[in-house]
Amino acid sequence: MASTQAFPHAALAGKRILLGVSAGIAAYKSAQIIRLIKQAGGEVRVVLTDGAQAFITPLTLQALSGEAVRTSLLDPQAEAGMGHIELARWADALLIAPATADLIARLVHGLADDLLTTLSLACEAPRLIAPAMNQAMWRHPASQRNAAQLDHDGWQVIGPAAGEQACGDVGPGRMSEPEEIVDALARHLTPAAHTPDAQRPHVVITAGPTREALDPVRYLTNQSSGKMGYALAAAAVEAGCRVTLISGPVTLATPAGVERIDVESARQMHDEALRLAPSAALFIGCAAVADYRAEHPAEHKIKKTQGVDTLTLTLVKNPDIIADVAALDAPTRPFVVGFAAETQDVAHYAGEKLSRKRLDMVVANDVSHAGLGFGSDDNAALLIWRAGADVDQQSAAPQPKTALARLIVGKALSLIDSTAETM
Structure with a gap:
């Protein structure tokens, strides 16, 4: 390791x-x-x-x-x-x-x-x-x-x-x-970069889970700790970037030098992402966003009904944040990095996501391995990115999320630089 x-x-x-x-x-x-x-x-x-x-x-x-x-x-x-x-x-x-x-x-x-x-x-x-x-x-x-x-x-x-x-x-x-x-x-x-904010690359990152209300006291969520997204934010600051972190509910402290915007639901995160993405050079969608929400959250706490052993909920799709950012038109569209949590055929499904959502790079995690991914301090990944008309990839062995974050941010920034040189 x-x-x-x-x-x-x-x-x-x-x-x-x-x-x-x-x-x-x-x-x-x-x-x-x-x-x-x-x-x-x-x-x-x-x-x-x-x-x-x-x-x-x-x-x-x-x-x-x-x-x-x-x-x-x-x-x-x-x-x-x-x-x-x-x-x-x-x-x-x-x-x-x-x-x-x-x-x-x-x-x-x-x-x-x-x-x-x-x-x-x-x-x-x-x-x-x-x-x-x-x-x-x-x-x-x-x-x-x-x-x-x-x-x-x-x-x-x-x-x-x-x-x-x-x-x-x-x-x-x-x-x-x-x-x-x-x-x-x-x-x-480390001395702060002397470059004025307006000249520093702006990086927008989403992190953590979202909460989708069922009633005033209950919600749908997932096990994301936010550690990977927060590590990415710290790594982007190290790289000299101006960083805005759109965070779901987590128990993590804000990394030094990072502007943090707290949200609860997928729609709130979507609104902030679409507001900030046009000003960004790099957008990293690391949040574990709920795919569905309750169509009509109850106004009051849902009570058990005597003699009724089931509860039916009607769920509707949440907006696809990463796809909507990737669909922005130039010149406001940033370089877009998405994450893919998979349990099998990681390269296949991540490559399919890269193409289907028109992303520039995907970071794929095999979450079936114990001790990696959600809640853990370590992670492994497969980085897949567009290389002109082709697709290239790089494997990252299990390592602390802080180290993996530096690798991901470094790769994304180098790809942005190489793209700019060819234009």
Whole structure:
């Protein structure tokens, strides 16, 4: 499997990173985060909460970082007792990994009852945070509100990932892997492109599922996590593009530098896609859009009827977003990339979709393989594109979605460039 350490870490050379570690089992991964930052030429100072010391020792992190580890707010040896101010001023970036539900809640409410929360208030450098908690805790409405508030307050929220957890549960809440966290840190510290927005390629991406209401409390949807679309958005920003992400309902943080538009239904996503596509150089339809919706959603909650064991729903087709974008006339038509989730004859069905919907490129996934596709952090793909009058293709082995996203965006942009050169 390809390494997740795909983003160039040159941006970390000479940077001073303040790493906060709170009381979660994922604290052991903080050692690898330090190693990766040091390997990239960065400096690391570490702050441990009291609870974190039950999971990993200050001595371990001091040996790896080469710096004394701070644990106390009231330390008379730290800049005459003002250690939180000294650390906050020192840092080029603050990274907290792992961040527990408790720590996140305290940050949201501006509490400053230990060294880590205090310096978080005092630090004016970029702030990144990697949540880590049980899947039920992460899904709780309070945790979701808190994560959204962190994003609103300017924190970049990294992850969390989904999968098997230390408690035995399976689901979202596991801390992202150290390589992904350091990727995000490097990306955040990469100088922004100096090209004015008007001269940068505009990329529009759809991501996540849609929800089609049956009544005020029920809806039709699917298992899309949105991870692939969000990875594509981050990759397009890395490539120097201006990115607009049209997102269905997901629990993911907006990638740095991305404009995000939230929608619920397929028709809402269709309206936004058709509004934005004419201004785009590249349109990537990665969302798992519901094919059908209820013809007449009920005004009130549908009740069970005594003695009736069945319920009949009349469904009607939703608009075909990717086909409608591809049908736009030049010069407003962008380069159009679609996705095809298949379980058999992947190349055949993806090629047929390329032709039938008049797409420029298709990314085909075999979703029958366990551990790939919906909800997972990894994916494999077959890229098929038009090459003049012919069709060409490229296989991508199983790899992290972040790495696959870079491959897809890079291929699409290179095809756009080659097309422009022949015109």
